[in-house]
Amino acid sequence: MIRTKVKADTEVANGTVSAIVMRARGITKHYGATHALKGVDFTIKRGQVTVLFGENGAGKSTLMKIMSGIESPTSGTLELDGEEISLKNTIDASQQGISIIHQELNLCANLSISDNIFIGRDITGRGGTIDRASESEAAGAVLKHLEEDLSPDTLVADLRLGQQQIVEIARALASEARVLIMDEPTSALSGNEVVVLFRVIRELKAAGVAIVYISHHLEEALEIADRVVVFRDGALVAEADRADVDLNWVITRMVGRAADDLKFELREDYGDVALSLRDIKIVDQMNTSRLAVDGLDLDVRAGEMVCLYGLMGAGRTELLEALAGRLPIVNGSVTVLGRSVVDETVGDRIDLGMTLVPEDRQRDGLIPSLSVGGNIALSSLKAFVKGFWLRKRQMTDAVNNGIRDVTVKTESEAASIDSLSGGNQQKVVLARVLLTTPHVLLLDEPTRGIDVGAKAEIYTLMTREARRGLAVLFATSEVGEALNAANRVVVMSKGQIVGEFDPRKTTREQLMVASGETAARGKAGAR
Amino acid sequence: MSATQAEPKKKGLITVRGRSIDVGGILLEGRAFIALIVLIIMFSMLSDTFLSYSNVLTMSKHVAINAFLAIGMLFVIIKGGIDLSVGSTLGLTGIVAGVFLQGWEIDSLNVILYPQVWVVILLALAVGTLVGWINGYLITRFEVAPFIATLGMMYVARGAALLISNGKTMPRLQGSPELGNEGFDILGVSRPLGVPMQIWIMLVLAIIAAFILTKTPFGRSVYAVGGNERAAELAGVPVKKVKIRAYMISGFCAGIAGLVTASQLTSAIPGSGETFELNAIAACVIGGASLMGGRGTIRGVLLGAFVIGFLNDGLVNVGVSSFWQTAIKGVVIIVAVIIDQAQQRIKSTKNAAIAAASGSSASQTTEISDQTAVKGG
Numbered sequence: 001m002i003r004t005k006v007k008a009d010t011e012v013a014n015g016t017v018s019a020i021v022m023r024a025r026g027i028t029k030h031y032g033a034t035h036a037l038k039g040v041d042f043t044i045k046r047g048q049v050t051v052l053f054g055e056n057g058a059g060k061s062t063l064m065k066i067m068s069g070i071e072s073p074t075s076g077t078l079e080l081d082g083e084e085i086s087l088k089n090t091i092d093a094s095q096q097g098i099s100i101i102h103q104e105l106n107l108c109a110n111l112s113i114s115d116n117i118f119i120g121r122d123i124t125g126r127g128g129t130i131d132r133a134s135e136s137e138a139a140g141a142v143l144k145h146l147e148e149d150l151s152p153d154t155l156v157a158d159l160r161l162g163q164q165q166i167v168e169i170a171r172a173l174a175s176e177a178r179v180l181i182m183d184e185p186t187s188a189l190s191g192n193e194v195v196v197l198f199r200v201i202r203e204l205k206a207a208g209v210a211i212v213y214i215s216h217h218l219e220e221a222l223e224i225a226d227r228v229v230v231f232r233d234g235a236l237v238a239e240a241d242r243a244d245v246d247l248n249w250v251i252t253r254m255v256g257r258a259a260d261d262l263k264f265e266l267r268e269d270y271g272d273v274a275l276s277l278r279d280i281k282i283v284d285q286m287n288t289s290r291l292a293v294d295g296l297d298l299d300v301r302a303g304e305m306v307c308l309y310g311l312m313g314a315g316r317t318e319l320l321e322a323l324a325g326r327l328p329i330v331n332g333s334v335t336v337l338g339r340s341v342v343d344e345t346v347g348d349r350i351d352l353g354m355t356l357v358p359e360d361r362q363r364d365g366l367i368p369s370l371s372v373g374g375n376i377a378l379s380s381l382k383a384f385v386k387g388f389w390l391r392k393r394q395m396t397d398a399v400n401n402g403i404r405d406v407t408v409k410t411e412s413e414a415a416s417i418d419s420l421s422g423g424n425q426q427k428v429v430l431a432r433v434l435l436t437t438p439h440v441l442l443l444d445e446p447t448r449g450i451d452v453g454a455k456a457e458i459y460t461l462m463t464r465e466a467r468r469g470l471a472v473l474f475a476t477s478e479v480g481e482a483l484n485a486a487n488r489v490v491v492m493s494k495g496q497i498v499g500e501f502d503p504r505k506t507t508r509e510q511l512m513v514a515s516g517e518t519a520a521r522g523k524a525g526a527r
Numbered sequence: 528m529s530a531t532q533a534e535p536k537k538k539g540l541i542t543v544r545g546r547s548i549d550v551g552g553i554l555l556e557g558r559a560f561i562a563l564i565v566l567i568i569m570f571s572m573l574s575d576t577f578l579s580y581s582n583v584l585t586m587s588k589h590v591a592i593n594a595f596l597a598i599g600m601l602f603v604i605i606k607g608g609i610d611l612s613v614g615s616t617l618g619l620t621g622i623v624a625g626v627f628l629q630g631w632e633i634d635s636l637n638v639i640l641y642p643q644v645w646v647v648i649l650l651a652l653a654v655g656t657l658v659g660w661i662n663g664y665l666i667t668r669f670e671v672a673p674f675i676a677t678l679g680m681m682y683v684a685r686g687a688a689l690l691i692s693n694g695k696t697m698p699r700l701q702g703s704p705e706l707g708n709e710g711f712d713i714l715g716v717s718r719p720l721g722v723p724m725q726i727w728i729m730l731v732l733a734i735i736a737a738f739i740l741t742k743t744p745f746g747r748s749v750y751a752v753g754g755n756e757r758a759a760e761l762a763g764v765p766v767k768k769v770k771i772r773a774y775m776i777s778g779f780c781a782g783i784a785g786l787v788t789a790s791q792l793t794s795a796i797p798g799s800g801e802t803f804e805l806n807a808i809a810a811c812v813i814g815g816a817s818l819m820g821g822r823g824t825i826r827g828v829l830l831g832a833f834v835i836g837f838l839n840d841g842l843v844n845v846g847v848s849s850f851w852q853t854a855i856k857g858v859v860i861i862v863a864v865i866i867d868q869a870q871q872r873i874k875s876t877k878n879a880a881i882a883a884a885s886g887s888s889a890s891q892t893t894e895i896s897d898q899t900a901v902k903g904g
Contacts, residue, residue: 070761091763106761108754110821111747119751120763122744129742171762 019045020082021210022067022098022179027076029062029234031449036062038234039076044179044210049201051221051242052214053250054231055478057449060214061103063231064181067212068100069093080179091120099177101168103184103214107156114139114152117171142170147196160289161188169197173204180204181212186220187313198224216311217516218250230254251509264463264485271302272337274471275323275354275440280332282315282322282495292318294495296332300440300471305463307486307503308475310515315495316475317359320444323473324356325349336440350379353439357429357446359475365429366417373399373413376431402431406461423454430461441465443474447481459485479508491515558866559814559830562859566834570841577844584723588715588791590836591725592617592784596807597814597828598736599659599780602773604811605740607753607820608666608673610774613781613807615684616658617800620785622688624651625697625795628711641706648714652782658684659778663771677774681804688797698794715791725787729829732783736776737825749773753820809856810835813863817871834859 022044029037037059044050052060065071067078069087077084080096087093093100107116118135125131139152148166156164165188172180186194201211201224215221222228228245230238230253238253277298284292293315300306308316321327323334325346334341336354344352358364366375376399377384384395399413406427410420417425426446433441443462447455463485466472476482482489483503491499491514499514570577596613603610627647630639642650658680665676702709717724740746748769751759760766784803789795808818814831816823838859842852 090761091765094763102761106755106758108751108758108821110754111750115747115751116758116762119747119759122747124744128744129738130744130747 019047021046021080023079023082024063024067025077025079027063027066027073027078029059029066029071030074036234037066037073040231040234040236042229042236044212045227046210047205047208048226049205049211049213049224050227050229051225052212052229052231053218053221053254055254057233058231058254059234060231061183062234064100064183064212064214067093067179068098068181070100094121094175094177097176097178098181099172099175099179100181101172101183101185103187105161105164105168107164107167109157110155112153112155113143113150113159113167113170116156116167117142117152117174121175138174139170142174145173146170146193146200148193162190162193165189166193169200173200177209179210179212181214183214184216184312185213186215186217194220218247218512222247222250248509251512264459265467266305266463266485266487267303267467268487270304270487271469273299274302274337275300275473276333276335277323278333280319280322280334281330282318282327283330284318285327291330292495293322296492296495296497298473298490298497300473302439302469302471303466304488305466305472305474305486307482307489308473308492309477309479309482309489309511310475310492311477314492314515316492317444318495319492320356320442320473320475321358323349323354323442324358326356350436350438351382353437354442355379355433355436355438355440356442357426357433357444359444359448361422361425361429361448366425368417370417371414372403372408372410372417372420372428375417375428376402376413376435379432380435398435399431402435405434406431407457421450421454423450423457426450426454426458427461430458434465438470440471440473443472445476446474447476447478455481479511482511483508558863558870559827559834562813563830563834563837566837566841570837570845573845574841577841582840582844586836586840588723588725589840590832591723591729592788593803593806593810593836594729594829594832595732595780595784595787596803597810597832598732598825599777600804600807601736601811601814601816601823601825601828602740602749602776603673604808604816604818605753605820605823606749606770606773607756608770608773609677609808609818610659610662610777611674611677611804612658612662612680612684613777613784614800614803614805615681615688616655616778616781617785617788617803618797619658619684619688619691620651620655620782621789621795621799622692622697622797623654624648624711624786624789625700626691627651628700628702628708629697630706641702641708644702644708644710647708647711648786651786652779655778655780655782655785656775657778658781659775660771662778663774666774667767667770685797685801692795692797694797696794696796700789700793700795711790712793713790715787715789716793725791728783728787732780733825733829740825745769745772750821753822755821806835809860809863812860812867815867817867 020043024040024042027037027040027042028035040059040063042063052064054060062071066073069090069092072087078087079085080098085096087096087098090100108119111119114132114136117139123131123134123138125134136152143150143152143166146166146169148163150159150163156167159167165185169185172182186197189197201213204211205226213221213224222242225242228240228242228250229236230250232254240249275298277296280293280296281291282293284290296319298306308319310316318327322329325344329342332342336349336352339352341349341352341354349355362368367378370378373396377395380398381390384391384398396413403410403413408420408427408431409424417428420428441462446458446462450458459481462472462474474486483506486503489501489503489506489511490497491501491511493514493516501511501514567578576582596617600610600613624647627640627642627650628644630641632639662673662677662680665671665680666673701712714724714728719727740749748759748764751762751764752766752769756766785800788799810831811823811828812818812831813834814823814827814829816827835856838856839852842855847855
């Protein structure tokens, strides 16, 4: 890897290589019916930090996965130094000098820091054995460069989340790549660690490395940017030099879209409190030494739509899953229609009228081996049991009613669940949930990964149910949805409620600031 | 569970608990060793002959056979798989050795081949390795679950052994000087320096295996694949190749076990090695390997093999009925796993305590949750 870099340097000195290191031409990517990228042209320049902005699902991460060989494009080409390349896998990419820091941590917790940094590109000594001393020394040097006071022999399982992210960064640095992609590298870092990372990025830039940087912290990203690129709905919508733009420019281009202007009819007169939460504390399952939700109070009334808005890791998913009964609640009370449910199982909570539409539809929402009808009936089988028998006809009638009610586009209730588009699959989950006649409806990112038209339909259904008297609590990370489809927006950050907003009197910017998306990190640096 | 875990952290009882945990931790770490000592003391008190030279010799031979299988099995278990075919592979490789030692008739050429012993050994090991390769290929190429693929190969290999031998035992494998193929009994009968050959082979195999696991890039890849397959793949580890090689090593080790077993009896029995795969898995688990992958050591596996072997033979020695033996072995395995789970839990609690304490000064312990929450945000 070192050799490649030196070669590139000399070629630049000789003027044989242009400033553009890597180029993507007309990249499209389809996942089933979803078009994640719609013909993107994108360039990365030597010695520059290119920052990508865009909401969740805008296509940034997908493009980066394609450029680093993790996924292959449906169509379009990649060029490196003007030559077309095809990346079959990450090994290919790293041999070409392209390295990526993944959004989600990809470490082997059972191995040491040094093992994790050098796995896949082992330093070997005599007889092909691992030269642990050299590896440890090199790993130590990188850690020192990142000002992290850790022994390279520490097990990754013993590190806290932020330190694990440092290991990811260290691994990318040790690869001496000339194209370095950083997808949300700072999500778990403290303020000081971010400062150090930025210093390192500037050094890499000076050494001629091309860097792509993605972050939800807009101001932080602008601080390090040389060039700014904005994605929306799978397309590159704007591109400019950092000097020519400001935060407002970025936000306007990130959000402004027609579909967001949909307004939903919401009820104004609420009923009694249907769901009441007091001092909820939930342990983070990924890192049991911290709390994912820390002392949260919230009431949702019948007929009210409440939106939980926040960044990834704010604790929204943990809260909703704990309410549904999937995660244990350490402390606090949850009452549904005045009855405490903390000790109840998932099934009992459904019977009591509280049920969840989970975030990951494919993994947690649907059973792929069951038909559309089978999936819809799943939560209410008890209602159709007589003696030992399942009353099939009655069940089929109920399922067909459900399909009509939420307008699932399917051939029949017997169709395979895979034959449906993402939006229709989500409607199947909704139909199942509604068949249990709930009083409290919990939804986690109900429109993730579905197209704009279907998003509006899902929200129309949700607001209809609210008007019928359900208490609806949904989580989203899309500002447009938060502002248009809720009576009240509750902003979560770091496991706590940091603000409550009336969407009619609130701007996008206000929400983004409250969630920490655009705020400076402030206290975060406290050690 | 989480509730009880979270409590002590928040109260900052770290140091107190840390100390009490450490004692338990040491006991837990060395549990296989302690179990072995306890077994030896217990059986030697119950039986005069348990520690006699001849009994120790017999037991160590049994231990060695199980250790061969368990050492190979460990590679597969660390990478996050399982190999149910090793017992059958043991039987098959023994039969393959038997066929060649008794003379391989090629009808069309009207000759009978009597290969030299070292050729026979290589051929048998090659067959064992081939079975492993098929396992690995099925698992990586066709994405058959390891349990199913190796279950299938367990039957295929046993069937092959029965077909080749026609279901009969192949006796008299000592060879003859006229044919130049004698010496097969060295593997299982000879006793260099008074120690059975099996034990020497076991030690050499264990040293080589430990070297591969701890010193080579391949060994590290095995741990990485078992720890986090996706991370390993993204880091550029050739995951499929690593998996196939792990199964090949397991098959190779089963081949050694097959040869030694056949040599020990100077006859090859098509049914030998039945249910041995379960003993091998038990040895790995007792030795601290995790069936979830990513964890396990050769040292632990050897201890595990000794525990299983001594337990088996000790119970026979003191005259416990074979029905009870089976039940007791089952209980030991379950207890080993329960202890292992407890150890993992204590470790993660301890980690949490360390993470909490890393706030450097004592006054910060109360702010732990805040601090980490900020970083996690």
